[in-house]
Amino acid sequence: MTATTKVLRKPRRTLAEQSYLLEVVKGLGVTLKHFFKGTGQLVSGNKPSPVTDPYADGCATLEYPDEKRPYAQRWRGVHRLTHRDDGSPRCVACLCCSTACPAQCIYIKPAEYPEGDKRRGYERYPEEFVIDELRCIFCGFCVEACPCDAIRMDTGVHMTAFDLRSDFVYDKDQLMSHVGQDGTQKSANTRHEPGDPTHPGITRLHGGH
């Protein structure tokens, strides 16, 4: 086989393009057009909102701390611990999340409920629940692993900057103080407390298992 050669020619330019001057004037026209459009938008104040209309023609700058682009529903933000109706954490200290965590940033110290509590014997509670947000890679595996919908990442808040590393280590109270994007500290999923007639454990116990 013989090699075929393809001759590439320099792009042909007209005399007007070669002279450069005309092209300069054209370029100035383009920038002037943008300038007057931008100035008009700035002075009249009706520039397209980068939040609601991010692909509009014209100025696309988002003034970040003042304007924020809404995060997607499933965007993974800072964790929160959901509450039960009585305000205690839904977490049952099963350690699924800390086991699933690839960054090993979750520490849970499980504890038994005190004698006489209805939940004692059914579930435990986290005496300590600590997440090192600096180690966290925001993969969301903990949320996937949780059987009780106790840990969620739907706060819509991304990591705040602190001066001290120790400030990034969130304890139980801090995590429970976070609010979800829906504005509540609870979870929409139903929860059956031990002692309720609907609690599956009771059904099983009295059902002759």
Add this chain to the structure above:
Amino acid sequence: MFWIQAFVKIALIVGVLVNMAAILLWVERKQSAMMQDRIGPNRAAIEVGGVRIRAAGLVHSIADGIKMIWKEDWEPVGGDRLLYRLAPIIALVPPLCLFAVIPFAPTLHVDHLRDLYDPAWAADPNDHSIPMRITTLDVGLLYIFAVAGAGVIGAALAGWSSNNKFSLLGGLRAASQMVSYEVAMGLSLVGSFMIYQSVQPADMITWQMQHCWGIFVQPLAFVLFATAAIAETKRVPFDVPEGESEVVAGYFTEYAGLKFGMFASGELVEVCTSSALLTVVFLGGWQFPFVQNSGFEFHYLGLDISWHWAHFIVVLVGLLSFVLKVAGLIFLQLQIRWTLPRFRYDQIMMLGWRILLPAALLNVLLTGMGILFYNGLSTTGGGTP
């Protein structure tokens, strides 16, 4: 009296120019932002009684000044201390000095503020008048070429005294570029000198008032001079003396704080002065279209309108007209800076020596032929074209 006048005028012009540098910094940022679909600077604020004044980003210029003053005044080890400190001064002072011969308004006759202009005032020895320029030199615009040339020394010294290879390369580039374009710049004005038959800015404006603006008789020279003037300011299409990927920041790589600020503001002052120069030579200086010393005069197209104004109004209109023209040219220069991509070094040299210089010579030739032709046509022969 003469000295008081001179000092007041100098203080006024230097004050305006130095503040213009700060304002141009804002204009440049905001203008480029508008062109590039951005918002531009708007965060810096002065808080007065709980109200945050942002002034559309103008506060950033003040913040910049404060920043430059408080920055560490670092000096390179092994550099030439004296020359290193001298260089920013040499870079900033010549552009300021350029304004000394530029008239920015008609001569103000203090005794006749409300009268109609009379040419006899100028001849009256008892007349009190304030010429609206710092000084009148016999060499006229040649002074400008002499002083503008001194700006090269600042850049070259800065590059040499910094003890840094990149600075040295940047300084060399700046020096060779400015020297190259100085030639074309000077030659491009020769045609204008031939037509105006004077190197005095005042005479040039008078000629343009009586005939037409210089840009109409010397369009080629206008383009050549504007190009060379932009090259002299070392700003973007011609900014090879600095280039992040080649020579870092060029000759002011080693400068920090207010010394760097002097280079930066010197550049912006140069933009002002070159615009003023273009205005005087090609755009009629302080002359507003159809405004003569006596007021508005329109005697064309069969119309015969005369609208006489008091002398001080004519002076005021002249001043405003000058400011407007200069502002327009500054706007154009900034627009060019944000529109055109920068040239390569060899392209700059080629443009300077092989295009601008021959074109300037051609312009001289054509102007000479034009003047001869025009004079040959007129029966009197000789005299002003």
